[in-house]
Amino acid sequence: MNWLHYWRAMSGIIGRELWRFITQRERFISALVRPLIWLFVFAAGFRAALGLAITPPYETYILYEVYITPGLIGMIQLFNGMQSSLSMVYDREMGSMRILMVCPLPRWFLLLSKLLAGTFVSILQVYVFLGIAWFYDIHAPWQGYLWVMPTLMLSGLMLGALGLLLSSFIKQLENFAGVMNFVIFPMFFMSTALYPLWKMKESSALLAKLAEYNPFSQVVELIRFALYGQFNQQAFFYTLGAFIVFMAAAIVGYNPSKGMMSKKGGG
């Protein structure tokens, strides 16, 4: 097995995912509509309601739209991560997963390729979203648009690994609604995506603590700082750590002899 085999497998998986994303125009549009509705409708309504305070990385007062932009980027990646895992469940039901898994390459490599494929799709979505937001007067320094790229790679991989882990638990597509209710919504709302930590502390110290340790908050803060050309070390290591944990668990989960698949008899 040489590197060429690895490369072929990875480019095949990534190519398939990107192709699938580009050809499914509805998916492309719906992936953008969700954060844009939050930006144009939700944020506009809350514009005056949220109190003002300066928190890093911001150096002056910002509009609510500017505040939630990194959160919405996180949302794009969170939904994308879940969507990839949904496609894993679909692949498993349709049998194409079996073809992938019999490939004579290590399982972790195949799963990582799958993750990377999903991450590239999410990065594409994020840049289109940032482009539209730019015309809505949400501007970051130009360096920020570059810095955010490696950040999006890590955050995309982390959220994808979480999706992958979840997908190893789900046997049928119908069960995905549960993921929506028990994972996506609590993760998104209990984070710094929509409200800053100090604002949450005003109403509930417990909620603020939960939000602080929510890996999604760390992803959002990592993106927020990167978008302003700054590096948030704590958020970086937290996200990296979460990625390693989720990825390791997902690899175990997809192991036919030990993981969840053997218990469910799927695969």
Next chain:
Amino acid sequence: MIKKTSLSLAIGLLCLSNVSAESVFVTLENDNALAVVDPIAGKLIKTIPIGQRPRGIAISPDYKLLYIATSDDNTIKIIDAVTFKELGQLPSGKDPETFALNPAGNRIYVSNEDNSMVTVIDVAKKKAIKQIKVGVEPEGITVSPDNRWLVSASETTNMLHWIDTKTNTIIENTLVDPRPRAVSFTADSQQLWVSSEMAGSVMVLDANNQQLIKTIKFEISGITADKIQPVGVVIDKERHRAYVALGPANRVAVINAQTLEVEKILLVGQRVWNLAFSPDQKRLYTTNGSSNDMSIIDLDSQTVTKSIGVGTYPWGVVVKP
């Protein structure tokens, strides 16, 4: 060769450090102090106790002296702009808030709200030389750059009083929108801009005939009209743009000073009050009364770059190059 290069580098650095030597002075109404800010580094350098309830502030034309109205001390203090030592006091009358220094720096005109007077002070003699009866509650006051006019705005009478600086007598009165706050001349002394707090407007008047050129209104999406209370007004030297502090709307309006149209609205701190340009007019500094900070606006990019905490109730602002 290396020596030469390092020498020129050192000179270059020295020049650079001269460029960034600008200081911003902000009066802190509640802290009874003066904040000294380095706007290039974006840092509060120090806070100096200055007297009871300091509000209005002006700097002498040679930038050596600061004049600060310490309202609860009922005086205007003369402060050394380098050592911050008090050099003397001026007889401002009771509860001075706003005042204007003439271009030569030898006369100070103080609005005395309580007794509806404008007090004229000879700065060199530190003596009040005349009191001019004006409308009820005089507030905004300014001298035209050509020293022809002294204009005082009466908040309750809703009137501008055009006073001849040679005779110290009122020549003309102009009715304006309710609760006029700040008055400001263009650098060529041809126009007078006046902000009206209650009407939420800025009126631009022709200084030659005191006639209205245009009333500028402000609209901000998501902000109710009652929150838009224009206060400080400044116009750049070339009369390209004017900037208006919109008080509790927490915004500064950017106005095209040629077309008199609002170009942009910038978000700054809460209850933005007074404004001052940097000497090169590349930046604008705002005092934000309720959020206890000042904001720095980069005028090339028309963006707010930083807000710096200065102390409680920042009021007036001047800049020393």
